[in-house]
Every structure is written in C-alpha cells, then in structure tokens.
Amino acid sequence: MSLYIGRGASKLWKRFCAETTTEINLLAENWKYILGGLICQYIHGLAARGVHYIHRPGPILQDVGFFLLPELGKDKAYISETVFTCMFLLFVLWTFHPFVFKSKKIYTVLIWCRILAFLVACQILRIITFYSTQLPGPNYHCREGSKLARLPRPDSILEVLLIVPSGVLYGCGDLIFSSHMIFSLVFVRTYHKYGTRRFVKQCAWLTVVIQSLLIIASRKHYTVDVVVAWYTVNLVVFFVDKKLPELPDRGASTMLLPLSKDGRTKEENHRLLNGNSGDPSDKRPRTQINGKIMEDGSIDAGVNGV
Numbered sequence: 001m002s003l004y005i006g007r008g009a010s011k012l013w014k015r016f017c018a019e020t021t022t023e024i025n026l027l028a029e030n031w032k033y034i035l036g037g038l039i040c041q042y043i044h045g046l047a048a049r050g051v052h053y054i055h056r057p058g059p060i061l062q063d064v065g066f067f068l069l070p071e072l073g074k075d076k077a078y079i080s081e082t083v084f085t086c087m088f089l090l091f092v093l094w095t096f097h098p099f100v101f102k103s104k105k106i107y108t109v110l111i112w113c114r115i116l117a118f119l120v121a122c123q124i125l126r127i128i129t130f131y132s133t134q135l136p137g138p139n140y141h142c143r144e145g146s147k148l149a150r151l152p153r154p155d156s157i158l159e160v161l162l163i164v165p166s167g168v169l170y171g172c173g174d175l176i177f178s179s180h181m182i183f184s185l186v187f188v189r190t191y192h193k194y195g196t197r198r199f200v201k202q203c204a205w206l207t208v209v210i211q212s213l214l215i216i217a218s219r220k221h222y223t224v225d226v227v228v229a230w231y232t233v234n235l236v237v238f239f240v241d242k243k244l245p246e247l248p249d250r251g252a253s254t255m256l257l258p259l260s261k262d263g264r265t266k267e268e269n270h271r272l273l274n275g276n277s278g279d280p281s282d283k284r285p286r287t288q289i290n291g292k293i294m295e296d297g298s299i300d301a302g303v304n305g306v
Contacts (some may be wrong), residue, residue, distance in 0.1 A: 012100065015099075015100070015102065016099050016100065019099045019104075020099065022107070023099075023107065023108055023109050023204055026107055026109040027109050030110070030113050033113045033114060033116065033117075033204070034109070034112060034116065036116075036120075037112075037113070037116025037117070037119065037120055038116070040116070040119075040120040040123065040124075041116075041119070041123075042163070043275050044123040044126070044127065044179075045168065046161065046163065047127045047131070047161070047174070048130075048168075048171050048173075048174040048179075049131055049151075049160065049163060049171065049177060050160070051131060051134065051173040051174050052151050052171050052172050052173050052174070052226055053151050053153075053154075054134060054173065055134055055136075055137065055142070055149070055150065055151075055172040055173035056134070056136065056150070057136055057137065057144040057145075057146070057149040057150070057172075058136035058144065059136065060136065060138050060143070061135065061136065061138070063138070063180070063216075063222050063223050063224075064223055065216040065222070065223030065226075066138075066216070066219070066223075069139045069213060069216050069217040070214055070217065071107050071217065071218075071219060072214075072217045072218045072219075074140050076218070077107075077140065077218040077219075078213050079214055079218065080180075080211065080214035080217075080218045080220060080286065081169075082213060083207065083210065083211050084180050084183075084184065085215060087184060087187065087204075087207060087208075087211070088183065088187070091187040091190075091191065093106050095112060095115075096108055103196070105194060106247065107248070110247050110248075111190065111194065111247065113189070114241075114244060114247070115186060115187075115190055116242060117232075117240055118189075118190075118236065118237050118241075119182065119183070119186055119239055121236050121240050121252075122182045122186070122232065122233050122236050122237075123179075123182065125232060125236070126174070126176075126177055126182065129176045129177060129228075130173065130174045130175055130176055133175070133176070134173050135173075135175050135222070136171040137149070137173060137175065138219045138220070138221070138222060139172065139220050139229060140219065140275055141170050141172070142172035142173075147165050148170050148172070148305065149172060149238060150183060175221060175222060175225050176224065176225050176228055177224075177225050177226075177228040177229040177232060177233075178215060178220075178221045178225045178226055178229045180211070180215060180220075181208075181212065181215070181225075181226055181229035181230065181233065182229060183213075184207075184208050184211055185208060185229065185230070185233040185234065185237070186233065186237060187204075188204045188207075188208050189233075189234070189237050191204055192204070192205070193241075194247070196299060212226045212230070222250045283294070
C-alpha cells in the first residue's frame with residue numbers, strides 16, 4: 001500500500017516540476033503583460049479611493065431593485081461578500097489546476113494574461129463612468145451621518161497612494177458599474193470557455209445571478225450598477241477576446257508526436273509506408289506491390305493494382 005502511495009506522490013511531484021518549468025518559461029516571455037495588468041489593478045484602486053474624497057452623501061435614489069428585494073440589513077450584508085470571495089478563490093484555484101491534475105487544457109500564465117486584459121478594459125470604462133457622475137452611495141457606511149461617508153482631507157501623498165483593505169471594503173462613490181460583477185462575469189465567462197465540467201458551468205452562472213441579487217439586497221449598489229455591468233462586461237469580453245490570439249490547445253497531440261531521425265513524425269512515416277505522401281491534396285492512386293525484394297533489388301512477384 002505504501003509503495004503505491006509513494007509511486008503516486010512521485011508522479012505528482014514530477015508533474016508539478018514539469019509544469020512549473022513550463023510556466024516559468026511562459027512567465028519569462030509574458031511578464032510584461034502580467035505586470036501591466038497588476039499595475040492597472042492598482043491604478044483602479046487609486047481611482048476608487050480618489051472618488052471617495054469627492055463623494056457627498058445624500059438621499060438614496062429611487063430604485064426598482066430596492067422595492068422588489070427586501071433589505072438584508074447591516075448584520076447580513078456579509079453574505080454577498082462571502083459568495084464573491086468563494087467564487088474568487090475557487091476560480092483562482094482552478095487556474096492553477098494544471099500543476100496538480102493530469103488532464104490539462106490551459107496554461108496558467110496565458111490564462112491570467114487573458115483575464116487581466118479583460119479586467120483592464122472593463123475597469124477603464126468603469127473609472128470613466130463613476131468619475132463622470134457621482135451618485136450618493138446606498139451602502140450603510142455611505143449614508144448621511146456615517147463617519148465613513150466622507151474621507152478627511154489627506155495629510156500626505158502617501159496616504160492617498162496607500163491602499164488598505166478597509167478602504168476597498170468601505171469605499172463610496174465608485175458605483176456605476178459594479179466592480180464585483182466585473183470580476184465575477186470575467187471569471188465565469190473564462191471558465192465557460194475553457195472549463196470542462198458542464199455542471200460547474202451551470203452552477204457558476206447561477207451563482208452570478210444570485211450574487212447580483214445579493215448585491216442589490218445588501219444595498220451595496222443600485223440596480224443600474226448591476227444591469228450595466230451585465231451587458232458591458234459581456235460585450236467587452238466578447239470583443240477583446242476576438243482581438244487576442246487564441247490560447248494553444250494542450251490537447252493537440254500532433255506537436256507532441258516523437259520525431260524520427262530525419263525529422264518526420266512517426267505518423268507521417270506510417271502514411272508513407274502505406275503508400276500515402278502525407279499531402280491531403282495528393283489523391284493519385286497507388287500501386288500495391290506483393291512479393292519480396294531480391295538481393296539485386298528486383299522484385300520477384302507480379303504487380304497488382306490499377
């Protein structure tokens with residue numbers, strides 16, 4: 001029993017090391033895209049913090065979602081954040097599954113390059129929209145009378161440039177459109193295209209719908225923030241995906257066939273031995289020869305064929 005466990009652990013370790021080597025090589029080629037995407041995430045955080053300084057609390061706007069969905073309340077507002085966190089962590093783990101599982105369809109570095117491209121495009125549009133018009137935040141900490149509804153004037157530039165988790169959770173003013181929906185829709189669309197489990201895809205889309213309702217019910221966003229996110233993110237991902245080069249298919253075995261000494265693949269040699277040139281356009285009939293080859297090179301048999 002321990003022998004089988006040892007062999008399994010050895011294979012897993014070899015697979016992990018081989019995948020790590022491959023991903024490091026891909027990272028060396030694409031690190032600029034990864035770094036650029038992470039810098040844009042930081043810029044988006046700065047923009048969200050900056051709009052909080054100019055946010056002014058006011059009466060909550062009339063919203064159809066607020067009429068249809070009961071308010072969760074301050075003590076249950078964590079439900080929406082919990083659903084988003086679980087979705088975020090599960091998706092991140094899935095992008096690293098090639099390091100562990102034998103069935104591989106994606107490269108982790110390349111899939112994150114693609115994800116960051118989607119996020120950057122959506123977040124640029126988001127920054128433009130929430131700086132164009134500042135709406136009074138419907139969240140509990142953004143309402144009149146809350147100490148967090150207005151940020152005090154910063155004492156130094158370091159205070160503005162430093163992004164803390166509390167500032168992300170208790171921001172105000174960056175409403176149209178929902179950042180949570182950007183991440184969720186990008187993640188789900190990516191898994192829908194590159195994932196393999198149909199049931200998981202269906203559950204993922206259902207989770208995004210539930211999260212949309214929870215965001216409105218917890219009063220973190222107006223309904224318009226969620227609705228705009230649904231069609232904007234899907235359109236952005238659709239058009240950006242058309243411009244990006246397609247990911248290489250790890251399931252393609254033609255590039256993995258062993259080469260013979262003359263550089264041809266074994267499959268090509270097999271076709272040549274059967275009388276095929278390997279060129280699909282070459283449809284000439286082939287003559288079948290039955291017999292044995294003599295020492296002088298002649299064939300001691302008749303020729304059968306067309």
